[in-house]
Amino acid sequence: MATSFNEQFGQYGAWRREFALRLKLLSAWMKEHALLDAAVQDRLRRLEDQMRSDKVSVAFVAEFSRGKSELINALFFATYGRRIMPAGAGRTTMCPTELGFDPALPASLRLLPITSRLDTRSLMDWRLAPEEWTEVALDVHDPAQLAGALTKVTEVRRVPIDEARALGFWHDDLPDDNPIADAAGQVEVPRWRHALVNIAHPLLQQGLVILDTPGLNAVGAEPELTINLIAQAHAVVFILAADAGVTRSDMAVWREHLSGEATHDNARVVVLNKIDTLWDALSTPEQIAREIDRQRAASAAILGLPAERVMAVSAQKGLLAKISADDALLQASGLPALEQLLGQGILGERQNILRATVSRGIAELRLETGRVIQMRRRELSEQKIELQGLGGKNTAVIKNMRQRIEQEKLEFDIGNAKIHAVRSVQHKLLGEVFGLLGSRALKAEMMALATALQRPGLKLGMKGIYAETFTRLRGNLDRARAHSLEIQSMLAATFRQLNAEYGFSLQAPAEPDVMRFDKELQQIEQGHLRYLGLGHALRMAQPEFADRLVRALATRLRAVYEAAFAEVELWSKTAAGQLEAQLQERRTSFGRRIEAIDRIQQAAGGLDERVAEIESQEAVLGQLETRLQLLTSYFVSTGVALQDQAAPEASP
Template identity: 55%
Template sequence: MSFTRDFDAHRAWRRAQAQRLHTLAQALAARDLLDAGLRERLERLQRQLDSDKVMVAFVAEFSRGKSELINAVFFAGYGRRIMPASAGRTTMCPTELGYDEAVPPCLRLLPIETRLQPQSLLEWRSAPERWERIDLDVNDPEQLARAIEKVAEVQRVPIEQARALGFWHDDAPEDNPLPGPDGLVEVPRWRHALINMAHPLLKQGLVVLDTPGLNAIGAEPELTVGLLPLAQAVVFVLAADAGVSKSDLALWREHLAPVAEGVDTRLVVLNKIDVLWDGLSTPDAIEAQLARQRATTAQVLGLQPEQVLAVSAQKGLLAKVRGDDALLGESRLLDFERALGDAVLQRQRDLLGGRVEAALAGVVAEVERGWRLRAREWQDQIEELEGLRGKNATVIAHMRRRIEQEQRDFDAGGMRIQALRSVHLKLLRELFQLLGNPSLHAGVNALAAALRQPGVKFGIRRTYGEAFAQLHATLEQAQRKAAEVQSMLQASFRSLNAEYGFALQLPGALDLSPFAAELREIERSHVQYLGLTNALRLAQAEYADRLAKAVLGRLKVVFDAATAEVESWNKAAAAQLDAQLRERRRHFARRLEAVHRIEAAAGSLEERIAELQAQRDAAAQDVQALRELLLDPSGVQRVDPPTSAAAGSGA
């Protein structure tokens, strides 16, 4: 299975990177170089690698074979269908498949009636007692499939209730469900489903999002506002014989076209190509027909031709279950799996790998600055002790008093450092206030109030634009304050370096522009919900409230991430100062210890000089080994434990 192999390779890569960071942290700690800032950076990267999730969202109108495609790619190993995909049985509610080791294998279902209540999906996730739970036996395919069939359940309700739930639209009667003789219409029984199971791919961090058709997606803004934009890949499934229908195009334009900006990780699957295997067309004629359909689909959807693939999910599943390689090749399922692996996993490796390499480059610079400072202090101490050769006890005592006075002067300078910290913390608090929840709510309160007004929302686009303009202004103000913090610390570090011989340097620029870009993406991807085509839906108080909460929830993620970035940057800067203050105090202690030893036994002078020279030489070897470890992933095992001479003096 191509995608399974690719995902296994991705997991192995993540493990190798995590092991690299772990080995590096151990090596730095053994050399007393792992200060709080470096530890925080390495642990943060470690958490990102350990908790890395790859979400693939499958989107389609009904009866396109989307659930069958999920079965073929991810669940063929069970030897049968797991997701409901037979005639008349299909996924009716958004369904997430993932793995959380803290939760037993189960299916959780949120009743559709919760749409009539004000809580968002995110809030409902924190209320497990409101979900119906069914335990799953992942070793029993029959029980697993029977349980998961519940995501296909429907119920019959009056038209008024269907309208309130978002499944009946007076402005689009052609899309409404057909009333029965009793006047009732069919709607999904469940609002959202969460499947937690220890499938090998899910355990490795894969999350599969199975979404139903246009009506279900459009009625749940939190899905398209909060989940789809987070997916590493979106797979849009069409019928190969029909191409892009009117409802397909509406689904694409309203919900999927805005998803991608920059790197496009959308794939379109023309499914059910086996309907063209009618025995009356030659293979060449079928191939030509598929090529035309792919080219036309790409043109209509504004994609590159290679983003459109032709597949038979049903034949691919059958081929995997039977072990029929010839049929598997004809189904072209492996072509899709390879494209999915390239689109998702390579991009994710590039993203995570870039973060790792950027962080390690910063660690290289910081470690080498620390080593240079230590090497200079070793050399100063060696020269200081060499100057005592042949001197009498009076000269040695005078040197001890001079070192003690230098130590007292340095300790007295601590008041100045504390004053600098006070100014720094004041600026930092102001920055955190700008990024905190009060600022966020101030920016969206007017938008939320406008969305929650009853009736048609005239002027909502203008209110939306004004709200985001205020949020952009807040981020710009935060960036200016961040520059002020950085400028203040830069001047302080320069002064301390000059006065105390430190080697302080800021850990790169505090740049909030990535969060401004995310803010622009949120603004751009949500604006389609404010147009005329959505006017009547926006007039419904429940829908407008859900949209407001969905937008606020995603904005909160951005501002929380910006706050975390500032905290990490600040911790790296503060930890560097703490480390060099601590090292300078150790330096005074080592100098005084050497003089006391020489006063007690004159013969120990040459021994101490030789000891310092050995430590300096061992340090030079250590820093070279660390440099190789930092810059060369294959060198993870080449770093030896620190030499006894280096370890013995706290060097």
């Protein structure tokens, strides 16, 4: 029996919580046994935070009257026993609506007025200005109140044509796309620009984010919606109507906003909705099934997708079946098959990615910690040999031994000064990497692009300007990688020298994979080029739209650069933490050796007692190593198995 998406997401959430708990227990155990240096602690904290806070976003995109909001109701909110998202004939959702959960905020519907479009601030900037939003309290335990409040996303207002033009809903050169003016010369526009719903729904609490979008006109006027929110969704569900097939406006939405940026096969799902309109009483079930299959195949061919990526459903009948517990109707609605596809595709892909990420992190942690344990074991072995050589020796020999240890410590401290000198050079190079990946460099590029876009009239040659901008951005990544390679080379040489001089077991960590972000830049550039074609030439001629476009692009690029910055930072901390851990182990070893000599000088039985202590510590180290392998095997084994199964392009 197919498992509903709600049940699959619940299982996914339970798996994430278990993984995060195991990571927390591993961190506590390592801290208890002094194996948790700053770099290892930071790595574990990042992995645990990623597991606990990971979001899975699903965007629903369609032209008006395709049953999009009804499908959201059927998939996620049937347990309320009624419609929650407004659904019905004609236009319903008039503004992009995000549903999620933030425990720091009250249950509410927040609405950004449509007049905010007159300001060039990005949606991200507006999110940081809560006082500009209209807030409506929500009661998650009262379905009627919840549904009633959410009808506000359907609200419209009538404005003069000049205002509609300024808001981006009227284009003199595209009369066929303009709304119909009434006798007073006014047209209908959405009352709200964006809506944020924050409720403690079980799915939303576990990290699901749902994006409900309006039709083509509203989507096209909000570049941040397509460049950021839809483009970065883990899955996009594109809805068609079975009684209409792929219309001209459907094709415009698909071509202009959805095609060409999917990172894996599961990222795009097409739903042929309203198949109940084909349930003709005069046709046999076989004839109806053939007609539905024909519609699926035709839609898939037009969109350039495999037929299995087009799912035939009746959202309305599926919702009714769930509410009335009618299993036969539910199966006929096609909803279970869609839920299975979404669950296995989105959640399976996300689970693979998270597991592989944790597996890589824990494998590196195991190596780093294993080296610390081996160093402790070697230090203890050398101490034991050293002490056993003192058996039967007189006081003068023991005193000379102490002086020799102190001399070694002094030489080691002098060597530390050389290490710090090398590290200062490395920090200088690292600062250059951070400069290339920092916000200042990106801001300068975006300002140059914005200046070019602010020219009046049609923006001829913009593709070339965009290409030059992205070439420079990729050049920054190239230079960051070159600096990283230089730092890596210095680290390797320094570590080899320290290993030879002090018997350390340092190993330079693998260089950060900065260039994997180059692929993301290419995807962003390709997705953004659609705004530079003839279809958007008139919009681009408007300075306000062009400015919003650059701000939206900057928001997404900032996320890429911050991720690259974080990867380099973690790499740097890993190298520094490994070196600091072994330096500290050596300092501690000197202290223990001197303490042991002092105890032997004070008591005749001190030698045998100290040797017995060392042997006991050696046994403890063996137990720690075994326990470390046991605690980390769960993460590494599951990650390795999934990496073998996962698609090669999957990345965290």
